[in-house]
Structures are given as C-alpha cells and as structure tokens.
Ligand SMILES: [Zn+2]
C-alpha cells in the first residue's frame with residue numbers, strides 16, 4: 669500500500685521535493701453537483717403548452733452504478749420543476765404498478781424505458797414492455813423495436829466505447845429514432861455538433877442527465893411541444909421528431925467533466 673504523505677509530514681527529503689512541485693490538481697466536480705439550486709429553471713425552456721422531461725435516469729438497486737434511491741430521484745425531479753421522469757435502468761425495466769405508486773407518491777409522471785448495453789454501445793429504448801438478453805444485439809433489438817412500435821435513441825454518442833463499435837452515420841439514420849445530443853456527463857464541447865448531426869441524419873435530438881445522483885436530476889432535459897403522460901405519447905413524439913434537448917447547467921459548468929466509468 670502506498671502512503672500519501674500529508675503536507676508537512678513524512679521524511680524531510682520528501683518534504684523538500686514536495687516544496688518544489690506544484691500542488692497536484694484534481695478535476696473538480698461542477699458546483700451544481702454540490703448545490704443543484706445553481707441549475708437553470710426548466711420553465712425557461714418549456715414550450716407553450718408543452719412539457720420538460722428527464723429521459724435518462726438510473727436508480728438503485730436496479731442500476732448498481734447509481735447512488736440514488738428512486739424516491740429521492742423522483743422527489744428531486746419535482747423540486748427541479750420537471751413534468752416527467754423516465755427511469756432508464758441498465759438492462760432492466762420497472763413494473764407498471766411500481767411506476768404508478770412512485771407517480772402517485774410524488775405527483776409527477778413517472779415512466780420507464782431502459783438503457784441497453786448493446787454491441788453498438790448504449791441505447792435508450794422507450795416503449796418495450798420487458799427486458800430479455802436478445803435486446804443486447806442490435807439486429808434483434810431493431811426488429812423487436814419495429815414490431816413493438818417502440819423507439820430507440822443512441823445514448824451519449826460523444827463518449828468513447830469500451831467494447832463493441834459505434835454505429836456508422838448510415839446506421840444511425842436507418843435504425844434510430846434519435847440521438848442523445850446533450851448528455852449530462854459531457855459538456856456541449858462540440859458546440860452543438862450532435863444537434864446538427866441529428867438534423868442532418870433526420871433523427872430526433874434529445875437531452876438526458878444520465879442521473880446517478882440526486883444532484884444530477886434535471887441538469888439536462890428534453891422539451892416536448894405537448895404534455896407527455898404516457899409512453900405511447902413519448903414514442904410518437906420521438907418518431908415525429910418533435911422534441912429537442914435543453915441544457916440546464918449553468919454556463920460555467922458546461923466544460924467537459926466526464927464521469928469515469
Ligand atoms: Zn450509458
């Protein structure tokens with residue numbers, strides 16, 4: 669085990685070397701992850717008569733990499749002033765009765781999609797009623813999404829993949845209803861590149877916070893031109909390309925601050 673000496677402790681030789689070295693700098697979390705009150709009000713991005721949704725959120729225990737309980741997550745969505753939360757656990761789906769109970773407890777619409785770890789990266793799906801391992805293969809997934817009338821969105825296309833390959837532009841245009849043009853773990857460092865890409869490819873651009881903590885809820889949202897209270901409406905609007913991402917992070921926090929996997 670290596671020991672990291674505190675300043676002023678440890679052998680004198682090490683102290684002398686330390687004194688000449690610049691202090692180690694560590695990437696800091698953006699301040700809104702300590703104080704989510706710094707996030708912008710979703711009301712400013714809500715189209716008249718429309719709604720603002722969190723489309724990408726993970727809770728424990730269904731997503732083991734998350735640190736937030738579903739009730740805390742949903743309560744924070746209410747605090748943030750969102751109209752809808754869609755829970756998108758990793759390769760797992762919430763039951764309808766559980767969603768109804770959450771929705772009733774917190775008086776906000778709660779729906780569930782999934783984030784599938786496929787051979788073409790992470791894919792958000794909306795409108796499927798169960799999880800099965802065959803959904804992790806793109807060809808099978810696309811067939812099922814078509815036959816079930818669901819919709820799929822390529823998650824965080826700006827993130828490098830640890831395995832598999834990224835879909836080509838042609839595959840995105842052919843097979844996806846949308847791409848997550850703004851993801852909460854990434855700054856919009858490409859200056860709207862992924863929004864323009866979505867427009868060029870003829871798919872819907874959405875935004876998602878990729879929630880793994882309470883503070884991250886509603887840092888990025890998707891705006892819809894009408895209220896979304898049911899999955900059918902969400903899927904239809906994604907097919908109709910009637911949605912757009914809204915970045916609610918304070919401008920200073922938009923620099924890239926990717927969460928390590
Ligand atoms: Zn992901």
Ligand SMILES: [Zn+2]
Nearest residue numbers: 724726783878
């Ligand atoms: Zn995710």
